[in-house]
Amino acid sequence: MGPGDPLLSVRGVRKSYATPQGEISVLKGVDLSLAAGESLALLGESGSGKSTLLHLVGGLDEADDGEIAIEGAAMTKRPDAERAALRRARIGIVFQQFNLVPSLTVEDNIAFQARIAERFDAAWHDELIGRLGLGDLRSRYPEQLSGGQQQRVAIGRALAVRPRLLLADEPTGNLDEATGDDVMDLALDLVARTGCGFLMATHSTRLAARLDRRVALASGVLVST
Template sequence: MLDVQDLKKSYSGPQGQLPVLDGVSLRLEAGSSLALMGESGSGKSTLLHLVAGLDQADSGAIWVAGQSLAGLDEAGRAAFRRDRVAVIFQQFNLIPSLRVVDNLAFQARLAGAVDSTWLDWLTERLGLQALLHRYPEQLSGGQQQRVAVGRALAVRPPLVLADEPTGNLDEESADQVMALLLELVQQAGSSLLMVTHSNALAARLDRQLILKAGRVHGSAV
């Protein structure tokens, strides 16, 4: 599902080029999950952004569901993000002017892949039926992140990327969102790559890797 080969990425700074990723390679099989851990600044979010096509690597290769990201222009990367991956952010990133019902269906509509039966099931399983006509500002943090999870999975993407998806939630809400995310990823048949600082959350995924000094190291838990 995901094949990352010898990925390198640097950014320009006052002291010159700052290497963030220095030859990262990893694989994620279809239907499996992988937790990516490491200290702040270790390159976790950078790697996620590269896999999502939000940024471009200096060198190396990324393949997602059989598609190479190499050589894609901006339109090609946008189509890739629409059809092949879904990203769940720490900050929810819901559209404030849209009601819950429209936020849930947003990516599916962009992809031309609205499945009303699947959306109805997601809405029920996420406990959002009574909230469909509210706006994001009228929801708690946990409710907003459940909407973000539903939006990501509405298209049943081959790959779900999650960047600290419970980082802004209290412990109880975080546990609820994480349990739902793992269940629904499995139901959708998606693979999951998740960045987290939590050993407890990482242990709930199939595999764990650590990024340190721009390189991948072994299991964290």
């Protein structure tokens, strides 16, 4: 990534899906950039394509057309294995579905991705557990947790790698307002500490207002708000 280049660059991205009723075009030429140390809220109605865009940026799916690059490294037009390696090295993702490993404890679930990426930091790990209110739950398994507790573990796992780009899909959807605010504090603290980029899809205009910029998906394209 050269001086002045964005941490995340999305250019002309299109994505359609085949359905029994015919092809549905979800993204129709999305352009987006995000600088290091910047936070951006992605707003839009349910079904507007917010999750689709996050999945494409995170390399979980392939765009039909267009280009996505993270720190100058192309995420598009790469084999699945190469996209996965780039994702592990540079991206933290908070999914709507928690995707916790049932056989691992809270502590090990949080450390899982960081250990795979060889980015485990014991002090940061302990700080996350404390700030997410999971100190008394370290030895529990996902099935022993409430939905809100599982969400906090999933958020801790994404933050534990100290990603260059943090993607979050409705990260506070299963949390009460106070806990949701604490989670936002953590994410924005990571941005301030490390200069990572933060892209969050949310329905909450209140939470969106805490981020540096806001855009909305409408009719398959991004519009400023």
